[in-house]
Amino acid sequence: MIFLRPQNLLMRPEYSSIVTSMMREMIGKYGSLLLLLAAAVLIMPLEQKAEGYAVLLAGVACLALAERYFAKHVVVLFGMLAVLGSTPIDTSIDLEHILRMGVPLGLAIAVPYLVFRYIYNEPHVIQYHFAKHTFTRGQVGYILLALVASYLILPFWMQNTGGYMNWAVLLDPWHLFVLFLGTNGLGIWDELFFIVTVLGVLRHHLPFWQANIVQAVLFTSFLYELGFTGWAPFLIFPFALSQGLVFKYTKNLVYIIAIHLTIDLVLYLALINAHFPETLPLFITGA
Amino acid sequence: MYRLFAAASGITIAFVATAAPLVSDQWGALLWLAAFCGIGLLHRHQRRHMALYGMMLLVLALSPLSTSTELVPATMMLVGMAGAVSLPFVAQFVAREKDLLHLRLRVAWPTRQEWGYIAFAACMTSTVLAIYFATTSAGHNWHMETPGAALISFMAIMLIGAWEEVFFIAGVFGLLRKHLSYRSANILQAVAFTTFLYVFGFQGWVVPFVLWYTYYQGFVYYKTRNLFLTLIIHAIVDLFVFLAIFLSLRPTWAFG
Numbered sequence: 001m002i003f004l005r006p007q008n009l010l011m012r013p014e015y016s017s018i019v020t021s022m023m024r025e026m027i028g029k030y031g032s033l034l035l036l037l038a039a040a041v042l043i044m045p046l047e048q049k050a051e052g053y054a055v056l057l058a059g060v061a062c063l064a065l066a067e068r069y070f071a072k073h074v075v076v077l078f079g080m081l082a083v084l085g086s087t088p089i090d091t092s093i094d095l096e097h098i099l100r101m102g103v104p105l106g107l108a109i110a111v112p113y114l115v116f117r118y119i120y121n122e123p124h125v126i127q128y129h130f131a132k133h134t135f136t137r138g139q140v141g142y143i144l145l146a147l148v149a150s151y152l153i154l155p156f157w158m159q160n161t162g163g164y165m166n167w168a169v170l171l172d173p174w175h176l177f178v179l180f181l182g183t184n185g186l187g188i189w190d191e192l193f194f195i196v197t198v199l200g201v202l203r204h205h206l207p208f209w210q211a212n213i214v215q216a217v218l219f220t221s222f223l224y225e226l227g228f229t230g231w232a233p234f235l236i237f238p239f240a241l242s243q244g245l246v247f248k249y250t251k252n253l254v255y256i257i258a259i260h261l262t263i264d265l266v267l268y269l270a271l272i273n274a275h276f277p278e279t280l281p282l283f284i285t286g287a
Numbered sequence: 288m289y290r291l292f293a294a295a296s297g298i299t300i301a302f303v304a305t306a307a308p309l310v311s312d313q314w315g316a317l318l319w320l321a322a323f324c325g326i327g328l329l330h331r332h333q334r335r336h337m338a339l340y341g342m343m344l345l346v347l348a349l350s351p352l353s354t355s356t357e358l359v360p361a362t363m364m365l366v367g368m369a370g371a372v373s374l375p376f377v378a379q380f381v382a383r384e385k386d387l388l389h390l391r392l393r394v395a396w397p398t399r400q401e402w403g404y405i406a407f408a409a410c411m412t413s414t415v416l417a418i419y420f421a422t423t424s425a426g427h428n429w430h431m432e433t434p435g436a437a438l439i440s441f442m443a444i445m446l447i448g449a450w451e452e453v454f455f456i457a458g459v460f461g462l463l464r465k466h467l468s469y470r471s472a473n474i475l476q477a478v479a480f481t482t483f484l485y486v487f488g489f490q491g492w493v494v495p496f497v498l499w500y501t502y503y504q505g506f507v508y509y510k511t512r513n514l515f516l517t518l519i520i521h522a523i524v525d526l527f528v529f530l531a532i533f534l535s536l537r538p539t540w541a542f543g
Contacts, residue, residue: 149414156418284492285422 016261028065029205032074035059036081037217044225056082070205071126077113078203080108081218089225091167093178101183109192112201126200128192133252142246146259150266153235153271155286159245161230164274171276179219180268187264191257194219194240195247209249216240292471294329294337295463297322299475302344303482306352319345333466339378339387340462343454344479346371352486356430356439368447370456377463389461390453392514404507408520412500413527419493426535428488438514441529448525452517455480455501456508473505476510480504 005011010019036059043052060078063071087104088097117123135143158164169179194215202211219240220233228236247256273280301322305315319341326337350367353360375388397405420426429444431437455476463472480501481494489497504517 149411152415152418156422160421285418 024065025063025067025070028062029067029070032059032062032066032071033202033206033214035062036074036078037214039078040081040127040218040221041082044089044221049085052085053082056085066102072120073116073201073204076112077198080112080197083108083111084222089222091182091227093168093175094180098178105189109189109197112197114140116201125204126197127194129251129253133250133254135255135258139250139255143262144257147262147266152285153281154263154266154270155283156269157230157232157235157286158274159286163227163230163232164271166227166229167271169275171272171279176229176272179271183264183268183271184261187260188257190219190222191243191260195243195256196253199244201245203248208244212241212244212248213244215244219243237255288467291337291466294322294325295340295467295471295475297325298337298341298344299478302348302479306482306486307350315348319348335382336462336465339342339375340459343371343374343458343462345452346374347483351450352483354429354440354443356436356443361443367493368450368454371452371469372458375458385419387462388453388458388522389464390457390514391512392518393516395513397516397519401511404511404516405520405523408500408503408507409523409527412524415493415496416524416527416531419491419496420531420535423491423493425488425490425493426532429532429536431533431536437533440532444525445522447519449518451480451483452514452521453506455483456504457514458510460505469509473502473509476505477501 009015035055039052039056039059042048042055046052056078060075063075063078066074080133083104087101089101090097091147113126116125167179169175198218199211202214205211206214216237220236223236224233243256243259246259247253250256269280269282270286274286301315301318304310304318308315312413323338323341326334326341329337346367348372351363352367353364354363355364372388379385379387396532429440431440457477460472460476463475467475477498481489481498484497484501485494504520507520508514508517
């Protein structure tokens, strides 16, 4: 207990106010993040909207203890969680639902970007690293790995848990087209929101691994709400962590979107296969 | 070089054809004869090593490979496997030549890189094995009817796993590496290794994955020069194999 020894500078009475303010800031920082995660899990997968919003408000209140700089960044994330909570998140593909879900999701990535860029004047926090990249051989290999893994896992998961029932699939060109756009669009949105926005804001204040865990919990609960139920969270969570890590090392948004869209393509084919086994017999691990 | 690769491939093809088995006994004997004739055409110092390689696989092809837990067939198989792996040992004394069995075993805590190899293999193989045994009836190739049979199967799976590493990685891969490039040697080793696992029941769509896995084991040995790593990876994989088979045969035991 080296901290409690009198020769420790922090134990001297003249430093007590510094110590208490440090402790207050730590409690504010980690307390509010824990409340953010609890609110996300309550609002999205557990569908306890009232309790979830109460916890969310408690989190915002807890932010008052934290540093001002941290609080003004993270309160934006709380706001976006509230927006997601009021959005009907599911996979139906009629036009009205697409608008009612698409507009809030669009706001959830546009508002933080605009706030950080034009109101806070900190454009370096949320950055879209688009250009000037080519894929290395290792990166192409990783995409192939994702392709093979999802080819084995997704049909098996659908068969095993009946998870494919969460998506409506109709065999006419228009619906198939909209479903294709929907799965790919949501895939891109996942990366823009969870990796670029949430992880970008959090890694500004936390060690990367902590920020990545927070991001992955939010990612997993959103996808659970979307339809990845059953034991899927046990695989989505490591996937979300790996996406954060890959983004850290490659700094290439196009690449993580490419990984996600590869998996989404398999998801799309597996959904058709699960609903209409005779139409598209491509898979070996689920009828 | 090409002549050597062709001769070594002849041995491997004969092994695949007779162990799997893909052809009748007469055609198998003819294939082996042709393969050994091909080796006879090689240069003298390559011929000895390739003849040893051919003998090792021939002994393995002749031994009755099965997953039986009965005393007699299991003993016969173990005798055959012990004979096959003892050939390079014996040859080292007879020919007064070192490293016919390229056995480098250094028991040490894995480095960061080596943990990466282990973790990657564990993630990939556990996923594939879980799905493979859950979606096919391949688990029925193993015997787990009684607790005793399950225990014997478990011990056999772990022991044979360690034997495979010594035979295919240290023995076959090490021997081929003396004259062939890393890639050619590893491909031939992986084909023979996969055939061996195919006989034990890894059939159907899992074959390409087994091929990848055996190639990966050769790669890890090539990179680390330490059989300890491949033994650890194999032990982890075998643990998953046992669990996956056991749960696919007795789902009530785990899931109520």
